[in-house]
Amino acid sequence: NPLHDRLVGRRAGSDAVFLRLPGGETVSYAGFAARVAQFAGALAGAGLNPGDRLAAQTEKSWHALALGMACAQAGVIHLPLNTAYTEDELTYFIGDSEAAMVVCDPSRRNGLSPIAARFGAALETLDADGGGSLALAADAMPGAFDTVPRSADDLAAFLYTSGTTGRSKGAMLTQNNLLSNADALVETWRFTEADTLLHALPIFHTHGLFVATNVILAAGGSMILLPKFDIDEVIGALPGATSMMGVPTFYSRLLSDTRLDRDLVGHIRLFVSGSAPLLEETHRQWEARTGHRILERYGMTETNMNTSNPYEGERRAGTVGFPLPGVELRILDRDTGAEVPNGEIGVIEIRGPNVFKGYWRMPEKTAAELRPDGWFVTGDLGRVDGDGYLWIVGRDKDLVITGGFNVYPKEVEAALDEVPGVLETAVIGVPHPDWGEAVVAVVARVEGGVVSEDDVLRAASKLAKFKQPKTVVFRESLPRNTMGKVQKAALRGEYANLFD
Ligand code: AMP
Numbered sequence: 001n002p003l004h005d006r007l008v009g010r011r012a013g014s015d016a017v018f019l020r021l022p023g024g025e026t027v028s029y030a031g032f033a034a035r036v037a038q039f040a041g042a043l044a045g046a047g048l049n050p051g052d053r054l055a056a057q058t059e060k061s062w063h064a065l066a067l068g069m070a071c072a073q074a075g076v077i078h079l080p081l082n083t084a085y086t087e088d089e090l091t092y093f094i095g096d097s098e099a100a101m102v103v104c105d106p107s108r109r110n111g112l113s114p115i116a117a118r119f120g121a122a123l124e125t126l127d128a129d130g131g132g133s134l135a136l137a138a139d140a141m142p143g144a145f146d147t148v149p150r151s152a153d154d155l156a157a158f159l160y161t162s163g164t165t166g167r168s169k170g171a172m173l174t175q176n177n178l179l180s181n182a183d184a185l186v187e188t189w190r191f192t193e194a195d196t197l198l199h200a201l202p203i204f205h206t207h208g209l210f211v212a213t214n215v216i217l218a219a220g221g222s223m224i225l226l227p228k229f230d231i232d233e234v235i236g237a238l239p240g241a242t243s244m245m246g247v248p249t250f251y252s253r254l255l256s257d258t259r260l261d262r263d264l265v266g267h268i269r270l271f272v273s274g275s276a277p278l279l280e281e282t283h284r285q286w287e288a289r290t291g292h293r294i295l296e297r298y299g300m301t302e303t304n305m306n307t308s309n310p311y312e313g314e315r316r317a318g319t320v321g322f323p324l325p326g327v328e329l330r331i332l333d334r335d336t337g338a339e340v341p342n343g344e345i346g347v348i349e350i351r352g353p354n355v356f357k358g359y360w361r362m363p364e365k366t367a368a369e370l371r372p373d374g375w376f377v378t379g380d381l382g383r384v385d386g387d388g389y390l391w392i393v394g395r396d397k398d399l400v401i402t403g404g405f406n407v408y409p410k411e412v413e414a415a416l417d418e419v420p421g422v423l424e425t426a427v428i429g430v431p432h433p434d435w436g437e438a439v440v441a442v443v444a445r446v447e448g449g450v451v452s453e454d455d456v457l458r459a460a461s462k463l464a465k466f467k468q469p470k471t472v473v474f475r476e477s478l479p480r481n482t483m484g485k486v487q488k489a490a491l492r493g494e495y496a497n498l499f500d
Helices: 002-007 029-045 062-074 087-097 106-118 133-139 175-189 206-219 231-240 248-255 280-290 363-369 409-417 453-460 488-494
Strands: 017-020 026-028 053-057 077-080 101-104 122-125 155-160 170-174 196-199 222-225 243-246 270-273 295-300 304-308 328-332 346-351 376-384 390-395 400-402 405-407 422-432 436-445 471-474
Touching (some): 026 029, 029 062, 062 155, 206 243, 206 304, 390 409, 409 436, 436 453
Parallel strands (some): 053 101, 196 243
Antiparallel strands (some): 295 304, 328 346, 346 376, 422 436
């Protein structure tokens, strides 16, 4: 069982601190390993068998982290679920995965009980303070458990994609998918036992669950575990941390607070950003204010992390850097499928030990995106510059094709973002009788900002005519999901009839 043994088992006797909790409590590696073993005992005691799925919709807490690792130790597949999912959505995940057990917050027990019963799943509860029926069962178990043998290729987790287009798919991740990626990131980002990571991300998504937690476990460092991103708590915790991993909104929100300065982050050695594009402007402002260059990386649910800016060497704003050790990258023409020359835009494909095993019970979707020789078609568009840095120009499905020309939203957005008074922009394609699709700029202004359609169009006039927006719509803010991604599909839906 490489995942459990490497990340938890080998430090089961260590008094070193793994977690620092709000309020000053700490959890040692030994304490964490013992709690993991107790949960593993409770899972085995409830009759879960290796390969069974455990669906967990739990509040962020160290107990929920321990439950995830207990799944590994008991050979059970961990299926973490977004805390925002409704009962309707949960019905799909529980039914689709054929979960043998559902673990939820006690407050959701009544709503979930008929759903679990319908699919024959056991239902247990776990709250953020370590209470609930599963926690009680764990309390009665010994702090050691005979780890269920698993091989590197056995499944460790199902992570459902955010499903912004169509049904959410269960990405099947193996023990080695997770472990190899943690090792690659520890090496690339130089994590050691001396590190303390500020953790304010959710733990149902690859970023907070695997990238942050597994990297710290693999390095033997410690983590300040905050329940969520709360600006006061994050500012309070920064001086005690050596690193932070965040989505771009963490950085823009910190920049809007006057308490952010060089002193506050003097102790930090590394800021990492990912899950959504970091504006070049945010990168520059962050450096001006703190003296730190944010290290941006690129990954996804299906592949874990793929590329990263260098630790030493230039962290180039607007790029996601180079492939991680062991990861291969290529860029194919979206029409011909041929590899494009350096500098040209195409679909990004990834191959390596990080790439998942396929989508659960979706052989056609798997075949469409995962080639027999191991290359995964990411659906992201990008290009590699002369120095080998990868630039992401948007999702393939967000590409605008107007009058037969391809418009990459990112290029137009970058031009519009420079207009004074503009907070952020999203460029989308909207059905148009003449052009097929028309370029539309959706613009959010900074608070009190005065920006007209003319100002926006003037900024776009430096681009080729076909890339310039046909119209500009202003709105208070852009719709985002919990990981900070702008929801372009929602915007396309909303403005679909603009040119009727
Ligand atoms: P998810 O599976 O929810 O983690 O979403 C993965 C997608 O997020 C990728 O396919 C990219 O489109 C996007 N993404 C992740 N990191 C970055 C980044 N640093 N810059 C731009 N897009 C990113």
